[in-house]
Amino acid sequence: MTDSIRPRWVDFHCHLDLYQDHAALIAECDQERVATLTVTTTPKAWPCNRDMVARSSHVRVALGLHPQLVAERESELPLFERYLPDARYVGEVGLDAGNRFYKSFAAQERVFEHILRACAEQSGKILTLHSVRAVSKVLGHLERSFPPDQGRAILHWFTGTPAEAKRAAALGCYFSVNGEMLRSPKHRQMVMGIPLERLLTETDGPFVEQDGLPMRPRDVSRTVAELATLHGVPEDSMASTIIQNLKRLVSD
Ligand code: MN
Numbered sequence: 405m406t407d408s409i410r411p412r413w414v415d416f417h418c419h420l421d422l423y424q425d426h427a428a429l430i431a432e433c434d435q436e437r438v439a440t441l442t443v444t445t446t447p448k449a450w451p452c453n454r455d456m457v458a459r460s461s462h463v464r465v466a467l468g469l470h471p472q473l474v475a476e477r478e479s480e481l482p483l484f485e486r487y488l489p490d491a492r493y494v495g496e497v498g499l500d501a502g503n504r505f506y507k508s509f510a511a512q513e514r515v516f517e518h519i520l521r522a523c524a525e526q527s528g529k530i531l532t533l534h535s536v537r538a539v540s541k542v543l544g545h546l547e548r549s550f551p552p553d554q555g556r557a558i559l560h561w562f563t564g565t566p567a568e569a570k571r572a573a574a575l576g577c578y579f580s581v582n583g584e585m586l587r588s589p590k591h592r593q594m595v596m597g598i599p600l601e602r603l604l605t606e607t608d609g610p611f612v613e614q615d616g617l618p619m620r621p622r623d624v625s626r627t628v629a630e631l632a633t634l635h636g637v638p639e640d641s642m643a644s645t646i647i648q649n650l651k652r653l654v655s656d
Pocket residue numbers: 417419443496608
């Protein structure tokens with residue numbers, strides 16, 4: 405992701421294909437030098453997304469099967485497996501035990517476990533993980549089926565406890581933090597405890613809004629500024645920490 409580029413910002417989890425101006429956003433990320441990971445929610449979306457970013461300097465695409473869609477999309481798992489050898493980045497995958505999706509939790513675990521094993525077997529994959537109300541379960545699956553020497557996991561919109569953050573860090577996980585997480589005093593406290601060398605930023609746009617509009621990847625600069633304030637360091641030093649973290653992550 406960083407070999408041919410010199411990013412200023414990092415948006416490690418967003419959904420560019422859910423915006424009206426998908427192509428314009430890719431151009432904007434290149435222009436503003438935002439190293440952006442755009443995730444997909446179904447394997448069917450992979451070929452189109454991959455082609456869209458083929459000539460982009462700063463945008464990479466992840467192959468996903470979103471836990472909230474597993475109830476209807478479990479049958480796309482063979483398609484996921486077919487595309488996996490071509491995907492360095494995987495997401496959005498994970499578990500969601502929220503009220504609306506708990507019904508499919510057994511299927512979600514089956515799919516997640518299958519994906520983790522396939523990724524570990526092929527090795528070198530970088531995963532962005534959803535863990536709503538299921539942090540401990542997600543970490544348990546990682547511990548069992550995704551050894552840290554076989555790939556890297558990034559916990560996206562992580563809302564676990566400080567103890568769970570510690571457990572994840574011990575597994576080699578990174579954390580991508582968005583502006584919405586920092587609205588909550590409890591989550592701000594947890595974010596403060598994340599080791600600085602494991603910190604990344606994300607927008608999760610278009611699902612996160614700022615001033616009534618979906619956040620765009622370049623808006624991640626505001627989150628970097630908030631993290632700098634939180635840690636009492638200059639903004640440019642926080643920005644460069646995050647870029648160093650991305651470089652280490654992708655060159656491992
Ligand atoms: Mn997402």
